[in-house]
Structure formats: structure tokens, C-alpha cells
Amino acid sequence: MDILLIIIGLIFMLIGVLGSLIPVLPGVSISWLGLLLLYFTKSIPFNYWILGTTLFLTILFSVLDYLIPAKATKKFGGSSYGIWGTNIGLIIGILAPIPFGFIIGPFLGALIGELLLDSKNHNRALKAATGSFIGFLTSSFIQFLVSVLFLALFITLVWQHKEGLF
Template sequence: MEYLYWTLIIILFVIAFIGLVYPIIPSVLFVLGGFILYGVFFSFEPFNWLFWLIQGLFVLLLFGADYVANLIGIKKFGGSKAGIWGSTIGMLVGPFVIPVIGIIIGPFLGAIIAELAVNKKEWKEAVKIGFGSVIGFISSVITKGIIQAVMIIYFALVI
């Protein structure tokens, strides 16, 4: 039975990493779900207040990293709030419209469309901002992947 429990916990962690490229999946909830399943199946004893404090700080860091990476990527290339919103919407819609590559094309097109429609940017400048959104997204995925890995490694060290 122990193998089944560990399989379920690992599946939640894997889904969390899949959520890095499919933002509609709330990655952090699956990581936390893995911790909670461990507590239910085995014991909550290893999880003292320090464990939850550190994991809570990592959760805040995950949300901050996501926002900041997208913001920096778009702002660095001359984008505005409209570009950020367009990129975010494209990030959520893209993978469903164009599976696999939609996660890159979505934010790119979302930022371009938003900058063209809202701020009346020139095409060349809007495309540049679109590239910034993709760079921001990729930076965000890498950063969040590292943070999630650290959360899981810390969990493994505690148990």
C-alpha cells in the first residue's frame, strides 16, 4: 500500500511541473497537495511550524516570480499594462487553441494584439514587446521550476 501512496504523491508533484507550461493548472496547489497526502497517508509529525513557514514563503516567491518575470520581460521591451494583460490572457488561452506550441505563441500574440489595440503601437514595436513576453514567460517557467524543485527537495529532507 505504501507504493500506492508514494505513487499518488509523486503524481501530484509531476502535475505541478506540468502546470509550469500549462498555467491553467495551479502548480502550487499540487505541490502542497503532495505534502498533505503525505501527512494523511503517513504522518503530519515531520511538518512543524518552520516547515509550513518556509513552504509558505516559497509559495509567495512563486507568485511573485511569475508576476515579476512577465512584467520585466514586457517592460524591458517597451510594453505596457495592456501588453502584460494580453500576454497573460494569451498564456491561458494559447495552449488550448494550439496545443504544445500555444504556450509560446499565446503570450506572444496576446501582447502584440493588446499593444496594437490599446496603445496603437507600430507593428514592429508590438512584435518586439511580444518577444519580451515570451522571454518573460520562459524566465518565469525556469524560476518557478527551480522554486518548486527546492520545495520538494526540502520536503524530502524533512521527511
């Protein structure tokens, strides 16, 4: 049973790393579930400190995943229209059957939102949309790093207790 839990946990970890790059999947959350499964094995001693810290990081970075693009839009001069456009564009981009919709959506959403506010100021709208895009890339990169960190922790824990597993 331990081997099955480790294999399923590893699959969750790999899906989590992939999910950190594809916004449809909550990458860090799926990676954390992989860590949780690891602690259901009999061979790995339960560690509340690791699980609690990684759960805190999971919640923190899940919230930041939504806040970073909006804050970057605002930092680049975007208004609330641009921020709403970013969020709506992300949802539409995820659901739209177009390649890279999750990247194009927030950019176009912020651009359209800013143009709705002030249709004459194209430079400001483009700057805000660029901020949205940079925020999205930053958020995805952070999610990727955290997911890879969780994977490294998973592998380390399995490696340390491999005698009891196999």
C-alpha cells in the same frame, strides 16, 4: 496508510514539476500539497517551519507567475495594451486547441495589443512581444526550480524517516 499518503504525495510532486512547465496546472501549488500530505503520515514529525516557509514560497511564486510576463513586457517597452494582450493571450493560448498555445498566446497577445495602440510601430510591438515571451520563459523556469526544490525536500524527508515508514 502512511505508504498510501507518501505515494499520493509523490504523485502530486511529480504532477507539480510537470505543471511548472505547463501553465494549465499550478505546479508549485500542487507540489506544496504533496509536501502537506507527507506531514499527515505518522512517521514524519510535523514541522511548521518547513510547511510555513514552503507555503509562503508557494504564494509568492504563484503571484509572480502572473506578474513576471507583464513586467517583462513593460520592461521591453510595452504599454498597458501589451500587458493586457499578454494576459489575454495566455488565457486564450491555454484554452486554444493548438500545440504550444500557452507559449504562442502571450507573444501574439502582446504583439496584437501593441499594434492596437500604435499600428505603425512594428518594431516596438515586436520588442514588447519578445519581452512577454522572455517573461513567460523566466516565470516557467522559476516555477520549475521551486517545484524541483520541493520534490528534493519531499525525498529528503522520506529518506530521513524511512525506518518508521517501511
